[in-house]
Amino acid sequence: xxxxxxxxxxxxxxxxxxxxxxxxxxxxxxxxxxxxxxxxxxxxxxxxxxxxxxxxxxxxxxxxxxxxxxxxxxxxxxxxxxxxxxxxxxxxxxxxxxxxxxxxxxxxxxxxxxxxxxxxxxxxxxxxxxxxxxxxxxxxxxxxxxxxxx
Amino acid sequence: xxxxxxxxxxxxxxxxxxxxxxxxxxxxxxxxxxxxxxxxxxxxxxxxxxxxxxxxxxxxxxxxxxxxxxxxxxxxxxxxxxxxxxxxxxxxxxxxxxxxxxxxxxxxxxxxxxxxxxxxxxxxxxxxxxxxxxxxxxxxxxxxxxx
Numbered sequence: 001x002x003x004x005x006x007x008x009x010x011x012x013x014x015x016x017x018x019x020x021x022x023x024x025x026x027x028x029x030x031x032x033x034x035x036x037x038x039x040x041x042x043x044x045x046x047x048x049x050x051x052x053x054x055x056x057x058x059x060x061x062x063x064x065x066x067x068x069x070x071x072x073x074x075x076x077x078x079x080x081x082x083x084x085x086x087x088x089x090x091x092x093x094x095x096x097x098x099x100x101x102x103x104x105x106x107x108x109x110x111x112x113x114x115x116x117x118x119x120x121x122x123x124x125x126x127x128x129x130x131x132x133x134x135x136x137x138x139x140x141x142x143x144x145x146x147x148x149x150x
Numbered sequence: 151x152x153x154x155x156x157x158x159x160x161x162x163x164x165x166x167x168x169x170x171x172x173x174x175x176x177x178x179x180x181x182x183x184x185x186x187x188x189x190x191x192x193x194x195x196x197x198x199x200x201x202x203x204x205x206x207x208x209x210x211x212x213x214x215x216x217x218x219x220x221x222x223x224x225x226x227x228x229x230x231x232x233x234x235x236x237x238x239x240x241x242x243x244x245x246x247x248x249x250x251x252x253x254x255x256x257x258x259x260x261x262x263x264x265x266x267x268x269x270x271x272x273x274x275x276x277x278x279x280x281x282x283x284x285x286x287x288x289x290x291x292x293x294x295x296x297x
Contacts, residue, residue, distance in 0.1 A: 010245065012164060012252045013259060015222040020263075025222075032225030036232070037158065092251040097244065130258030131265065138266060 002144040005082035005111060008091045009075060010098055017134070018086070021141035026078040028098075035074075048073075060106060071103040076110070084144050085111045085118045086137060092123060117144065159201045160224040161208050164249070165194040166256035167218035168296050175211045175219075182207065189228040193253055194219075196228040217263035220256060261293075 002023045006014040009028040018025035035047050048070070056069030059076045079085075087108055094104070111118060119140040124133040165172050176190045179197070184207050186199030195211070197204050212219050231237040233244065 008248070010222075010248065012162070012220055012222045012249060013255065016220040017259075019221070027223055029223040029225045033159065033223070036225055036230075037227065091248070093248040098248070124255065124258075127255070127258040130255055131262035134259050134262040135266070 001146050002083040003081050004141070004144070005079055005085040007085070007087045007104070007108065007111070008094065008098055009078075009107075011088070011091070014086055014088065014137070017137050018141060021138065022146050023084075023141060023144060026082055028074055028078070031074040031078065059110065065102070067100055068103045068106065071097075071100055072106065075103070075107050079107060079110050079114070082111065082114065082116060084116050084140075085114075086140065087111065087118060087120045089120065089122050157201055158199060158227065159204050160196060160198040160227050161204055162222050162224045162249075163195040163197060163208060163211055164220045164222075164253060164256065165215075165218070166220065166253065166260055167215040168293070170214045170219065175214060178211065178214070179207055182210065187228050193249065196224065198227040198229075217267065218256070218260040220259075 003026050004018045004023045005026045006018060008014070011027075015025040015027045015029075052073040053066075053069060055076065056066075056071075056073035059072040060069045094101075098104075117140070119136065121133060121136055124130045163175065165175060172190050172192075172194050175195055176188055179186065179188050179195070184199065184203040186197050186203050186207055189196040189198075197207055199207075208221050212221060226233045235241065235243055
């Protein structure tokens with residue numbers, strides 16, 4: 001079972017397919033859960049600890065906007081754990097919490113600079129392209145090692 | 151703030167099936183004895199509870215129509231007042247827009263999963279375009295009429 005980083009980080013289709021083919025999706029939802037269900041933390045926007053900005057500083061310098069560092073504090077540890085990655089370019093909706101383009105560029109750069117298998121493809125614009133999209137992901141996930149259960 | 155134990159998890163179950171409705175899946179969970187919280191939504195269900203129970207419940211629900219029921223994790227528990235529309239004065243909840251876009255693609259993804267299951271692992275995707283077979287056209291018409 002490989003830990004597979006997915007981009008967009010909150011994608012239903014990618015998270016489901018990775019799990020369906022026997023691997024573990026590294027999605028941002030689990031990171032968010034730790035932040036919002038920990039009783040020692042208050043409600044947003046006061047839901048970060050003094051440690052979080054330090055984690056963000058590992059990936060982006062201090063003069064980088066704090067939003068990038070804050071997002072990287074959540075997403076960066078996922079990329080460090082990743083054993084493979086699926087990057088889908090041009091998703092139809094990319095705004096709100098996952099809409100920071102600088103963070104997205106930075107996270108894709110860090111993923112690409114890691115020595116892990118990466119599948120890069122475009123989001124299907126029509127339903128006719130969806131099977132092709134699915135087959136590529138399925139073939140990639142089938143090719144990943146699944147021997148060691150961690 | 152909602153009190154939630156650390157080991158509790160939440161799953162979003164999106165149903166894109168011709169034979170299973172969200173209410174069917176919800177009834178199946180009500181019939182079971184798992185101590186989970188279920189919220190029925192327009193796209194499927196949100197299930198919150200102890201990790202082990204939620205994982206078993208989602209597996210049970212997935213078995214109802216495994217290629218057309220999709221599951222992902224969710225950070226906030228079901229009915230959390232920081233996300234629930236009832237306490238936020240209406241409007242789509244954060245994260246709904248992307249989910250809605252992906253839900254539009256799910257019938258095609260489900261059909262591709264059916265095809266993959268029928269044919270076995272696909273090594274190379276077909277690129278050559280052929281004429282549509284009559285049997286294939288019949289299958290498409292039947293699937294459309296069944297909606």
